[in-house]
Amino acid sequence: MGEFDLIARYFTRPAARAVLGVGDDCALLQPTPGTQLAISSDMLVEGRHFFADVDPFSLGHKALAVNLSDLAACGATPLAFTLALALPRIDEPWLEAFSRGLLALADAHGCELVGGDTTQGPLNICITVFGEVPVVNGKSQALLRSGARAGDDIYVSGTLGDARLALEAMRGSINLPADLLAQARGRLERPTPRVALGQALRGVASAALDISDGLLGDLRHILKASGVGATLDTSIAIELIAARDHPACAKGLISLKNQLDYVLAGGDDYELAFTAPVSAREAVLAAERQAGTPVTRIGCIDAEPGLRLVDGSGQAVSNSYTSFDHFA
Amino acid sequence: MGEFDLIARYFTRPAARAVLGVGDDCALLQPTPGTQLAISSDMLVEGRHFFADVDPFSLGHKALAVNLSDLAACGATPLAFTLALALPRIDEPWLEAFSRGLLALADAHGCELVGGDTTQGPLNICITVFGEVPVVNGKSQALLRSGARAGDDIYVSGTLGDARLALEAMRGSINLPADLLAQARGRLERPTPRVALGQALRGVASAALDISDGLLGDLRHILKASGVGATLDTSIAIELIAARDHPACAKGLISLKNQLDYVLAGGDDYELAFTAPVSAREAVLAAERQAGTPVTRIGCIDAEPGLRLVDGSGQAVSNSYTSFDHFA
Known part of the structure; x- marks a missing residue:
C-alpha cells in the first residue's frame, strides 16, 4: 500500500x-x-x-x-x-x-x-x-483571553484532575483499582471537547480558554492578556475532582495534597475556564443547561495583579504549583 | 527558555x-x-x-x-x-x-x-x-486538477531536475564542481513557489498542480482527475534542465539517461504543471510575462487514457519512470 x-x-x-x-x-x-x-x-x-x-x-x-x-x-x-x-x-x-x-x-x-x-x-x-x-x-462573538474584568466571576466546566490521576496511576506513583483507573484513563485518552458550551457562552463569557496545561498555569494566560489578577477558592476547586464523592478520594487513595495538585495543575483536562460578569450569572446557568455541561464558579477576577489561592474560610493558601511546559 | x-x-x-x-x-x-x-x-x-x-x-x-x-x-x-x-x-x-x-x-x-x-x-x-x-x-476561479480536456496544451514553469541533481551529487552518485553543486543545491533547499504565476493563470489554465514528486507521477494526478491521457515530447522536456546550456550537461557530467530521469521523475521541483486550451496560448504568454516566470509547452492532452512519451521526431520513448512515494 x-x-x-x-x-x-x-x-x-x-x-x-x-x-x-x-x-x-x-x-x-x-x-x-x-x-x-x-x-x-x-x-x-x-x-x-x-x-x-x-x-x-x-x-x-x-x-x-x-x-x-x-x-x-x-x-x-x-x-x-x-x-x-x-x-x-x-x-x-x-x-x-x-x-x-x-x-x-x-x-x-x-x-x-x-x-x-x-x-x-x-x-x-x-x-x-x-x-x-x-x-x-x-x-x-469570539471568546478571547483578553476580556476578563475586575469583579468578574471565574468558572470551569466539568471536572479537573482525572487525566492526571490516570497518568500517575499508569506511571505507578499511585495505586488505583482497575475500575477507577479505567474511568480516569477514559478521561485522559478520550477527552470531551466542550464545543456546545463554548458556543452557548458567546455573548455571555468575558474571556475563555481551554485547560490543557493545568488550571492555574492556563488561567494566568487570561490574567496576563486581560491585565488583571484573580482569587481562587481551593475548597471549591477541590470539589472539581469530586473529592467527596470520587471513589478514589473517598477511599483515601489520594492524599489531599495530591488532589489539590491534580485539580490545580494536572493538565490534559480539556475543560473550559472562563470569566463572566456577576450580572451574567443567570445567563451562565442558561448556557450550562443548554450545553448539558456542568460549570462551577471557583473564584473572581481582581484588579490587583497576581493569582491568589484561599481556603474555604478565606485564608491564604500557598501557591507553588507549576504548569506544564514542553521544554521545562 | x-x-x-x-x-x-x-x-x-x-x-x-x-x-x-x-x-x-x-x-x-x-x-x-x-x-x-x-x-x-x-x-x-x-x-x-x-x-x-x-x-x-x-x-x-x-x-x-x-x-x-x-x-x-x-x-x-x-x-x-x-x-x-x-x-x-x-x-x-x-x-x-x-x-x-x-x-x-x-x-x-x-x-x-x-x-x-x-x-x-x-x-x-x-x-x-x-x-x-x-x-x-x-x-x-480555483485551478483544480480535474479540468484538463482532450486537445489542451500541457505546460510546466521554470526548470525541472535541479533539485534531483543536487540530491544525487550530495549522495555522491554523481560528481559536480562546487559552483554547480551550490547552484543546484539552492534550488533543492530554497525552492521558489510560483505564486504569481498561479494567480495569473486564473481563468486561463484548465487544470494545474505543483510538481513535488516528479513531473510524470504528478501529471498522472491531472490525467486521473480529468479522465484523460497525455503525450509528452521528451526532447522538449530535456530542455527543462537546460540540457544544451546547463554547464553540468554541457561538460558531459550528466548522461542523457540521467538528464531525462531528473527532469521527468526528479521530484522536489515545486514548479507548476498546467493545461490550457490551444485558444489560450496568447493568454498563457501574457500570464508568463505578468508573473515573470518562464513557461514551456511540453505536450498535449489526449482523449485516450495513459501517458505517452515521444522523442523530437514523434517516435515512442519507453516510460519506466516512477514517482516518489513516501511509503514505497
Missing part, C-alpha cells in the same frame, strides 16, 4: 459542506457571510502526548478533541480540519482504528476532514482545525 | 491583516466577501524531506515554500499560515535562523504567521497555509 492508497482508504470521504475536500492541491471552503474564521493547530508526539501503546481509536479521538477544544474556547462552530501524519510504517489495523476514532468524533461535531499530508517518520499527528464565529452588529 | 518565551521571541508579530494572530486559543481571519478559502498542509520530517545538517534559514524557507506552492497550484492569493513545530531541544541560533528564513518568505508573499504549536520531539515541521480565491459570477 502506498501513500495515495492509504489516503484513499482511510482518510477520504466525499466533501459535504466543503466546496472541495481531500485530493487536490488545496481544499476549498466557502465562508458563511457575516462570520470570522477561527483556526487552531495542535501537534501530538509519541512519548510526549501519548504512550506508544495507546489504543489507536482513542488516539484518533484525542488528536481531534484537543483541537476542537481550542475552537470551543473561542466559541467557534467546528467546520473542517486537515490532518498531517508521520508514520514509522503502514500498519493497516492501526490506521483503521485511528481513522475510526478520528472520524467518529469529527462526525459528532460536523467537522469535515478536507486535506492534509502523510509521510514516513517518527509518529507525529498534526491537526489544524477551522471553525466559524458570527459577527453581530460589527462585533466578533 | 520555555515554550511560551520561544513562541514570543521567534514566532510572534503583531497581526497585520488577521483579526487576531498568535497568542489566543484560535487565530481569527475575516474572509473577503466573494472569495473562497484555499487550505493546504505539508509536514516535513528530518531525514525524509531534508538532511539533518541543512542550514536552518533554508529549512525555514522551504517549509513555507512547499505550502505556498500548493496555493500557487490552486491560483490562490496567500493570506496566512500556522506552524506546528516539534524540536528535540531549544537551540536558539537554530531557531533564530529558521524563523528568519520562514518569515522572510512569508513577508515576500504577504502571508502572515497567525498561530500554531511547539512541542518537544523528533524534528518535525507542519505548516498549514490559507489563501483566497475569487468567485466570479458564481464560479470559483
